[in-house]
Amino acid sequence: MNKPALPRLLTLCLLAAAAVVVSSLPAAADSRDILIKNGTILTVTKGVIPKGDVLVIGGIIKQIGGTIAAPPGVRVVDAAGRYVLPGIIDSHTHIALAGTNEGSEAITPEADVGTVINADDTAILTALSGGVTMVHTMHGSANPIGGPNVVLKMKWGRPSEELVVKEALPTLKFALGENVKQSGRTVQPGQTQRYPATRMGVNAIIRREFEKARNYMAQWDRYNRAAAAKNPPRNLVPPRKDLRLEVLAEVLRGERVARCHSYQATETLEFMELAKEFGFKVQCFEHIWEGYKIADELAAAGIGISVFADSWAYKMEAAEGIAYDAGYCAKHGVLVSINSDSGERIRRLFNDAAKTMKYGGLTEDEALRLVTINPAIQLGVDKLVGSLEVGKQGDIAIFSEHPMSAYTRCDMTIIEGDVYFDRDQVLKEREEAAKKAAAPRDKGGAS
C-alpha cells in the first residue's frame, strides 16, 4: 500500500490551492462589518425608525438609529428611500438538501436531513434574492415520524458546516393525513399498501412508537441503575441500542421538539392529545389549513403554526384552507409564521405575509412579524436573529419599498455583516456579460 510521497504531497498542495480559490468565491463574504445609512429601519421588535443607520461590526449589530459615523475600512451602503429590515426567516422549507424523504418506511426518526446538506443548491441564491437569511429545512412528509430537521443560514459559497445554526432548537418532523396514509399513491401490482393507510392508523403508529421509546428508556434506566450498583449483577447485559428510539427518547426528554405536518382539525387535536399523553413538546403545526377551526385550542396549548398564505385546494385536506387562516390565528393568540415549503415561493414570503392584512386584518408591523421574529421564536433563535436589535446577528435585508407592498423588491441581503445578495452587483455583472457577448472577437490567432 506504499505510495510515493511526492505525488501525494503535490495532491495536497493542489487541494489546498483549490480550497483557497473556492473560499474566495463568495462576493464579499469576508469582512463581517457594514454600515447601512439613511434607511427606514423596521426593527420589528423596537418600532420603526423613519430614517437612520445600522452598524454591524464583526457580524453583530452594534448600533441602530441616528447618524452613525463610518469606522475606517467599513463598507457603507446607502439605503436612502429604502427599507431596512431583519433578514427573512423561513420556518419550513426543504431546500439545500440532497434528499428529503425517507419514505420507504413509516417510521424513520434516524433519517436526519442534517447529514445531507447541499450547500450548492441554487435555491439558496433564490432565497437570498428574496431577503431570506435563515431557513428551517425539513424532512419531508412521507412518514408519520420522519427525521430530524436542520436550521441553516443562507451563506452561499460557504461549506455546509458553516451554514448550520447550532443554537437552534433541535426538531423532529412528524406528519399526518393524506401524505402519510399515501392516499395519492397507486399501489402497483406486486406492491402492498404501506401501513398506515388511515388517520386511525397514523395516530396508532405514533402512539406505538412513543410507547416503545418509553419502554426503551425504562430498559436503559434499569440497566444503568443496575450497572451503577455496588455489586452489579453478573451477566448484566445492556439493552440493544436503537437509533430510532434514541431520537424519540430525546423528544420524550424534552431535548427535541415536534414539528408536525397536519391539515385537518381532528388529526391536529389528536396529535395534541398524544403530546399530552406522553408529555412531549409540540413546537409547531405545519400547514395546518384548518387552524382557524381550533385557534383557541392551539393558543391555549402554546403551540405555534407555520402556514401558507393562500396556496390551497391542491388536495382534499386543503379544500377548506382559507386565506384567513394565518391572520385569524395570529389575532387569536397563536404564534404564526408564513412558510414557503418551496424553492420558489421562498423568494416572495414577504408578499405572502402581506396578504394577512387583507385576509385577517393584521397591521403592517404584525404582518412583517410572520416572516421575521415569529419564525425566529419557533426555531428558538429569537435571541440571535429575527429583529434589528443591538447585540443580535447582523442578518439584514434592504427592500426598495415597504416589504408589505406588492411593488417592493429585495435589493440586498446581508448575513452577519457579509453581503450575500446585491442586486446592483447582479445588474452590473449582467451588463458586463452583455457587453462582452456583443464585443467583436479578435480575428485570427487563438489566445
Add this chain to the structure above:
Amino acid sequence: MTKRSLVIALLIIILAPFASAQAKPDKVIAITNVRIIPVVGAEIPKGTIVVKDGLIAGIGADIAVPAGAEVVDAAGLRAYPGMIDGYSSLGLVEISGVSATVDNRETGRINPQARALEAIRYDSMHIPIARSNGITAAVVAPSGGLISGVSCLVKLDGRTNREMAVEGAAAMQIELPGLRTGRGGFGGGRGAAQVRADGPTLLAELKGLFGAARAYEKRRDAAARNKLLALPEFNETYEALLPLLKGEMPAMISVHSERDIRAAIQFVREEGLKAVFYGVEQGFKAADELAKAGIPVVLGSLYDMPPVWEDGYDALFRNPGILAKAGVKIAFSSSSASVAKDLPYHAAKAAAFGLDKAEALKAVTINTAEIFGVADKMGSLEKGKAANIVLADDDILELRTNIKKVYIDGRETDLSNRYTELLKKFEKK
C-alpha cells in the same frame, strides 16, 4: 289588425318591462364622490359614474345624478374597471390533486373539439374568491397535449355557464413544449438548462394537420356544391380546426423558449393565423420580433422560477417590462384557479422590476380586452361599456387593498365566498 293580434300586441307592451327586467337590472345606479381610474383616459380625482341597463351611461366629474337613481356614495374609494385574467382554469379545476374535480386536460394530443365553456362549473368555489378581489372576467383555457381545445372568455357572474360567456370561443389553445420542469418545486427551484428539441418538429406537425384540414374543407365544400361528388367522411378534428384556419378565432400558442418564439412567429405568418402567445418566458430575448409581428402576449404566472437559470433570477419579473417597452401588447394571467385572485400581484411584481405602473394596470384590464377582441364591451371605464366596476379603498394592484364593491354588467355582486363562509362558520364571536 284583428282583435286577437291586438290583444297580443297589448300583452307584449304590458309585459315588455318585466321581460327586460329579468334580463337586465332596471334600476339606475349613481356612484358618486369616487376617484375614477378609467384606465383609458385621464384619472378623475372626484367624479360620478352612472350605471343604466348594465352599461356605463355617464362618467365624469360633472355628471348629474339622474332622478330616482340609487346613489352609492363612494367617498374615499377608487373606481377601477374590473380586471380580466388572461389565462386561468377557473371553473375547470376545483381541487387540483383530486382528478374527479379536474376538467382542463383532455386525454390525447389533438383536441380542438374540446370546448372549455361546455365544462365550466359556474358555481366553482374559486370564482367568487377571484371576483371579490376585483376580477370580473377571465379567459378559461384547456391545457395539455399539442392542441388542448378552445378557450373561452367569461364574466365571473352568471347563473349558468352559458350566461357567463362573453366569447364562447376565445382562442384555439396550442402548446409547444415548456422549458420549465415544475413550479420551483419541493426541494429547489432550478429549471431545465436545456431547450427541448421538439418545438419546430411540433410546428411542422401542425402545418401538416392544418393542410389536411384545409384540403378536407375543400373536398367537403366541393361536394356540397356538386351532388355528384362523394361526401368526405365527417372529421371531427378538421371541422373543429376550421374556425381557426378561417381566422374566426385566434390561436393562443403556449411558447416559452427564444428559439420556439421565433419559430412560432414564422409559423403564424406562414399559416396566416391570428395569434396570441402565452407563457413567453424568454420573450425578452425576442421582444423586437414580437413587436414587429404584432403578436400580443399573455404572460404566464410569475410565481415560477426562470426556466433557464442563466437568464437571471429575475427573468420572469423583468420580462413584462422589456416586452412592453419594445411595444408588445402584454396581459397578465393567474394561470390558476385556486389563486386566480392573485392576478393583480403578478402585475405589481413586474412593476417592481421595471414595468411602468400604468402599463401594469392596463395589462390586467384594457390590454386583455383588446387582445381577446372585447374592448368594445369591457376593460376600461368608458361610456357605453359594460358596467364592470370595482370600488377599492386603495391601489387595486396592492396586496393590502380591500375591495368594497364589485359590479358586473351593472349588478352589484355578492362578495361572500368560500373563505368568508368558512370563517363565519368557525369563528368565535
